[in-house]
Amino acid sequence: MARFDFWWLPRAVILGLLAFIIFGPLTNMLLWTVAEKWYFPHMLPLEYGFSFWERVFSPRGNAMSSLATSILVASLTVVASLALAVPAGYALSRLKLPFRGLILLAFLIPQAFPNLPVYVNIARFFYQIGLNGTIAGVVMVHVTHGLVYAVWIATAAFSAVQIDLEEAARSIGAGPMRAFRDVTLPLAAPGLMASAIFVFLESLDEFTGSYFVGAPDVNTLPLLLYTASSGGNYQIASITALLLLIPSIGFMLVVERFLRADVLSKVGH
Amino acid sequence: MRKNLLAILLVLPALVMIVLFFIVPLIASILGAFEVGDAWGLGNFRKSFELYSGDMIFTVVIVTVSTALIGIFSIAIGGYLTLGENPRAVAILRWLYRWPMFIPFIVVGQILRTFLAKNGLMNNIFVSLGVLTPLQTVGFLDWRGIVIAFVWKQTPFVTLLVAGAMASLDRSTIEAARNLGASRLRILIEIVLPQISGTLLVGLILSFVTMMSVLSVPLMINAQSPTMLTADIAFRINAHGDYGVANALGMISLILTTGVALIYLRQTMKERS
Numbered sequence: 001m002a003r004f005d006f007w008w009l010p011r012a013v014i015l016g017l018l019a020f021i022i023f024g025p026l027t028n029m030l031l032w033t034v035a036e037k038w039y040f041p042h043m044l045p046l047e048y049g050f051s052f053w054e055r056v057f058s059p060r061g062n063a064m065s066s067l068a069t070s071i072l073v074a075s076l077t078v079v080a081s082l083a084l085a086v087p088a089g090y091a092l093s094r095l096k097l098p099f100r101g102l103i104l105l106a107f108l109i110p111q112a113f114p115n116l117p118v119y120v121n122i123a124r125f126f127y128q129i130g131l132n133g134t135i136a137g138v139v140m141v142h143v144t145h146g147l148v149y150a151v152w153i154a155t156a157a158f159s160a161v162q163i164d165l166e167e168a169a170r171s172i173g174a175g176p177m178r179a180f181r182d183v184t185l186p187l188a189a190p191g192l193m194a195s196a197i198f199v200f201l202e203s204l205d206e207f208t209g210s211y212f213v214g215a216p217d218v219n220t221l222p223l224l225l226y227t228a229s230s231g232g233n234y235q236i237a238s239i240t241a242l243l244l245l246i247p248s249i250g251f252m253l254v255v256e257r258f259l260r261a262d263v264l265s266k267v268g269h
Numbered sequence: 270m271r272k273n274l275l276a277i278l279l280v281l282p283a284l285v286m287i288v289l290f291f292i293v294p295l296i297a298s299i300l301g302a303f304e305v306g307d308a309w310g311l312g313n314f315r316k317s318f319e320l321y322s323g324d325m326i327f328t329v330v331i332v333t334v335s336t337a338l339i340g341i342f343s344i345a346i347g348g349y350l351t352l353g354e355n356p357r358a359v360a361i362l363r364w365l366y367r368w369p370m371f372i373p374f375i376v377v378g379q380i381l382r383t384f385l386a387k388n389g390l391m392n393n394i395f396v397s398l399g400v401l402t403p404l405q406t407v408g409f410l411d412w413r414g415i416v417i418a419f420v421w422k423q424t425p426f427v428t429l430l431v432a433g434a435m436a437s438l439d440r441s442t443i444e445a446a447r448n449l450g451a452s453r454l455r456i457l458i459e460i461v462l463p464q465i466s467g468t469l470l471v472g473l474i475l476s477f478v479t480m481m482s483v484l485s486v487p488l489m490i491n492a493q494s495p496t497m498l499t500a501d502i503a504f505r506i507n508a509h510g511d512y513g514v515a516n517a518l519g520m521i522s523l524i525l526t527t528g529v530a531l532i533y534l535r536q537t538m539k540e541r542s
Binding site for chain 2: 007011015018019021022023024025026027028029031032039042043044084085087088090091092095096097098103106107109110111112113114115116117118119120121122123124125140141143144147151201204205207208211212222225226229230234237238241244245248249251252
C-alpha cells in the first residue's frame with residue numbers, strides 16, 4: 001500500500017533554501033556582468049547590455065593583458081611544477097627512499113602554515129635580488145605553493161601503474177629510461193594531467209602571493225579583479241570573476257574523469 | 270646504494286624549492302619579528318598588542334565560529350547523503366553542495382560583496398517580496414560577511430571528505446541500529462560520527478589554516494577596523510613598510526594556528542587512549 005510521504009515539504013524547502021544560498025550570489029554576479037544601470041532598491045538591473053564586455057575585451061583593455069599574463073604565469077608554473085614533480089613522484093612511488101613519509105609531508109608545509117608572512121618575506125628578498133615584479137618571481141611563488149598537488153598526485157599516479165608491466169618491458173630488453181618513457185609515463189598520463197590542471201587552476205586563482213610579489217608590474221586576473229572591485233567598478237570586477245570562474249567550474253565537472261578512483265585512493269600514501 | 274642515491278637526486282630539486290622559497294622565508298619571518306632596528310627585542314610584539322589586540326580577538330572569533338559552522342553543516346549534509354532515504358533528494362543534494370568548492374576566494378569575496386551589501390541583491394529580493402522595507406535593510410559586510418564567505422566556500426570541501434569517509438563505513442551496524450528502531454539523527458550522532466571524527470578533524474584543521482591565511486576575503490568584504498590579522502599585515506607593509514610589526518603579527522597568527530592544531534591533536538590522543 002502506498003502511503004503519502006509528508007516529508008516532501010520540509011525537504012523541498014531546505015533544498016530550495018540551499019539552492020538559493022549557493023546560486024543566489026552566483027546569479028547576482030552574472031547579472032552584474034550585463035547590468036548597464038542598476039541601483040537600489042530595484043531588484044533587477046534597469047538596463048542590460050554588453051558595453052562593459054566590449055570595454056574588457058577591447059584589444060587595449062586591461063583585462064586582455066591580464067588574461068595573457070595569467071595564462072603565461074599558469075602555463076610556466078605547470079611546466080616547472082611537472083618538471084620537478086615527475087622525477088620526484090617516480091622516486092617516491094617506485095624507488096627505495098629514506099624518510100619517505102617525511103619527504104611527502106614536507107610538500108604539505110606550504111599549505112599547513114599561514115603563508116602570508118612567508119610571501120611578505122619572499123617579496124622583501126626578491127626585491128633585493130631584482131625578482132620582485134617579474135614573471136619569474138611570481139612563477140616561483142606559485143610553483144612552491146602548487147608543488148604539493150603536483151608531487152602527491154604524480155606519486156599516486158605512478159603508484160597506480162602496475163609494476164609488472166614495467167618489469168615485463170625490462171625483461172624483454174628495454175632500458176630503464178625506455179621502459180619509463182614507453183610504458184610507465186603513458187599509463188600515468190591521466191593522473192599527471194589531473195595534477196597539471198590542479199596546478200594550473202591554483203596558479204590562475206592565486207591572489208596573496210601575486211599581490212606581494214607581482215603587483216603592480218605583473219597584473220594577473222585576480223589582481224585586476226581586486227583593483228576593479230575596490231574602485232567600485234562592479235561590472236568589470238564581475239566579468240573578471242566570471243573569467244576566473246569558468247575554468248574552475250569546468251574542472252569540477254570533469255575532475256572525476258581524470259582522477260580515477262584507483263589514483264585517488266593512493267593520494268598521500 | 271647507487272639506487273638510493275638516484276632516488277634522492279630525483280626528489281632533491283623539488284625539496285630544495287620548498288626549503289628555499291618557503292622554509293627559509295618562514296624562518297626569516299620569525300627572526301624578523303624580534304628585530305627592532307639593529308637590535309633584538311620584543312618591541313614589535315608590544316606594538317602589535319597595543320595596536321591590534323582587538324583584531325587578534327576578532328580573527329580568532331571569526332575563524333572559530335566559521336570552523337564550528339562548517340563542521341555542523343558538513344556533518345548535516347554528509348549525514349543526509351549517507352542516511353537519506355529519498356533517492357531523488359539525495360541526488361539533488363549531491364549535485365548541489367559542491368558548487369562553491371573550486372571557486373577562488375577572491376571571486377567568493379567579490380560575489381558575496383555585491384550580494385550581501387545593504388543595497389545588494391539579497392536585500393533587494395526581500396524588499397520586492399515585501400519582507401522588508403528599504404529602511405529596514407541591513408548590510409552584512411562586517412564580521413558576518415566574512416563568516417558567511419568562509420562557510421560558503423569551505424563547507425563543500427569538508428563535506429566532500431566527510432561524505433567520503435561516511436560512504437566507506439560498514440553499513441551493517443547502521444542497518445542493525447535502524448532495525449532496532451533508532452532514529453536517523455541518533456544513528457548519525459552515536460554511530461556514524463564517532464567513526465569519522467578523524468577525517469572531520471583533518472578537514473576542519475585544514476580549513477582553519479586556510480582561513481587564517483586568506484587575505485582577499487577580508488580585503489574585499491571588510492577592510493575597515495576591526496578586521497582580520499591578514500589585512501593588518503598587508504596594511505603594515507603597504508602603508509608603512511613596517512616589516513617588524515608585520516612579522517610579529519604573522520608569528521602571532523602562526524602561534525594561534527599551531528595552538529589550535531595542538532589542542533585538537535591532544536583531544537584525539539585522549540579519545541584514543
